[in-house]
Amino acid sequence: MANTKGQIFGINGPVVKVKGSDSFEMQEMVYVGNEELIGEVIGVTSDTTIVQVYEETTGLKKGEPVVGTGGPLSITLAPGILSDIFDGIERPLKEIRNMSGSFIGRGLKVTNLDERKTWNVEMVAKQGDYVTGGDIIAVTQETSLIEHRIMIPPNIKGKIEWIAPNGNYTIVDIIAKVKSDDEIIDITMKQKWPIKKARPYTQRQPISRPLVTGQRVIDTMFPLAKGGAAAVPGGFGTGKTMTQHQLAKWCDADIIVYIGCGERGNEMTQVLDEFSELIDPKSNRPLLDRTMLIANTSNMPVAAREASIYTGVTIAEYYRDMGYDVALMADSTSRWAEALREISGRLEEMPAEEGFPAYLASRLSAFYERAGYVTNLNGSEGSVSIIGAVSPQGGDFSEPVTQNTKRFIRCFWALDKSLAYARHYPAIQWLNSYSEYIGEVTDWYAQNVSPDFMEKRNKMMAILQEESSLMEIVKLIGADVLPDSQKATLEVAKTIRVGFLQQNAFHADDTYVPLEKQNKMMDTILLFDKRIKECVEKGVVLSKVSESGIAEDIIRIKYTIGNDNIDGPFHDLQRKINETFDKLIYNHES
Structure with missing residues (x-):
């Protein structure tokens, strides 16, 4: 429910200043203007609230209302995520196209996931069971390749007072009732989770297994461990996107989350076309059956570009919690950092090196540190491996995004322009690249491939x-x-x-x-x-x-x-x- 209301006082691109209320909270989701554009509170002073808007602000006027929601920007987690294509704040692009055509309209009211579609649900818990956050109570076949495990939300525990029989249900239908502290809580297949808050787990496990990709220069020379983080830096035309395509198609992760963050529209179109045609080599089924795509092209609102990274990693953590190994491809973190720089400039913050904000390093660390191999709340094991493309201008690896990224990743696949121009692919330069996971995965290779x-x-x-x-x-x-x-x-x-x-x-x-x-x-x-x-x-x-x-x-x-x-x-x-x-x-x- 809305709990605060203010008025627009100033507009600077995606940054809106609000007066008239001192009750807004940091990172609170708000609706901006008469069209109720989606925004987020990013600054609070004694008399002004600063909001970044995730939609185009053209046409907004001073004096229009800004209404708070009382909660942070969150996304919907439920069956129906896989095989679909979303924008940076998890709005389904296919549904938006049906509503507004080829260009995204403003203020569109669209549910994140289809609430009318029914799923054939099989209950695995029973009445009287005591459950805690993360426990699996039901399963449904989300795609031909992935079984969706419906979990109790992390902050709920108690005794199951009632559970629905096996059958067909939508994601908003009540499938169980849990009694917690004399309160009856309705459980559906749908959860909401704040995108900037990491999902909880029981324990972070030591990394010991490689993410096998079938690419010799990676598997043999510079392996990435499951639950690890890698960067693929390279200038224009060196093959960052193609390298990530190969990894998405062949790596032995169960689920792929692909984020097109600030890339060219025609390049994202190529990604969508290729992924829809690719056949998963392990199952001979469409690769999209275990893939979800976030498309946030360079002409989309710059603030949503920043959110897209967090949306993707939150979805990856959700499937990790079910016990899956997830590989997340972010293409590219440089465009994400440029969004930070633009918003920081509009906020008139003191710039650091090359105009990037002083908090660039902390934002990068907050993203890459969400990778890991963990024991989940339900006792299963899962992993999120993050592979971030970096697009340094002119191929200069000394620029701030590349240098700060190197602080938080342990696998660096440096793409080389001369190799790419010589048609040597993958264009990973073996002398400039490194992997700090070699020590951790040596025993696995010795036991599973060859002792030496x-x-x-x-x-x-x-x-x-x-x-x-x-x-x-x-x-x-x-x-x-x-x-x-x-x-x-x-x-x-x-x-x-x-x-x-x-x-x-x-x-x-x-x-x-x-x-x-x-x-x-x-x-x-x-x-x-x-x-x-x-x-x-x-x-x-x-x-x-x-x-x-x-x-x-x-x-x-x-x-x-x-x-x-x-x-x-x-x-x-x-x-x-x-x-x-x-x-x-x-x-x-x-």
Whole structure:
């Protein structure tokens, strides 16, 4: 119910000053103007309340009313979220299009989720059960892939006095009554939750398992743990969005939350078109059956761009509470930070570096810290992994958003313009990237893939780093002056770069590579490294190795060896490598 009322005193873009009431609360949701635009209180002084409006403020006039709701900006959590497309404050865009056409109208009254649709609900609790926040009392099949587990809201506990029989219900129908402290509380499938408040859990668990993506440069070189946070920084055209598409399609998370925050409209259209056509490779069902999208394009109100990040992570936490692993893609946090900067400027706050507000770091930390692998209130385990794209102007990683992001993430996939222009995808620069999760996931790789998986990874990284040092010499005086031992290092490094790190998203066997094949590819490349150095030590001319064509065979592994039949073809190739080098050594010595 509305509990306060004031009048518009001043308007500056999405920022509105309100006078006439001193009862507004910080972060309270309000309705602004005669059209009741959605807003949020972001500042309170002795005589003025400052509101940011999540809709277009054109046409607002001084003196129009501002009405408080008495509660914070919250979103609806219930069956019906997956497979749908929302704006930054969880308004369904399909419904808005039906009401106002291709452009979002102002002051539209639309429910966040369909309250008329019925769901086939099966009760798992019974009358007389004592329940607490987070306990699952019923389930319904939200999509063909995801079972929606209906939970008691976190702040409720008590005895079930009545529970509905199995059947079809809407999200607003009462399905249970809980007696708590002599009060009967009606339970529906719908919950409301403030977007800027993290949902509670029992315990944060140590991170120990990788988020397997099928992308070799990520899984092997710079793994992201389930419940971890990663950043994908890169300039225009380096492949941030395409990298996130690959992760969304192939990572082993149960649910994908994709936030298009301030991106170009045509790019978001491409995302929507592609996601609607993609087939989930694990189930052969549409990928949208386990995906929800938030589209907040660059021409939408700037304040809603800021809210979209919190809306997405709140939805991710809701499904985490059911026991699912959720991967959240935010594209991009730079546009979100620009929204903070614009609102901060209109509030006439003292700017920090490059005009960003002084609280940029704290806002970034509040977002990324909501990632984690946790034990939920109901005893299940779930995770939220956050992958945020960063769009530094001019590809400058020293700018504030990138630098502050690095403080709160432990996995940094630095995209490189020169790699992208050379059609090397993913364009993750191996020397500028890092993962601090390697220590945590080493045991998992040792137990599930190979005991020496990370040892082999470290050897390949050492070869790439040595190549970088040698290339400095090559640039100055040319490759001819290098001894054969160093030329051999360059030859091996090429097989790693082109044969292992470069991946073709449009090739059936290369778009996703299982960890077993990644391990065998490393074995093969390191065998090549061992044998070519042995040849050089015995005096074999390096050009003879090049003439054998064995390096090209290794580079073509990703195409010539399928993902289903791995052991035999790799054994044959490694035998061929040994026979080739044995013959070269024999011919040289004889």
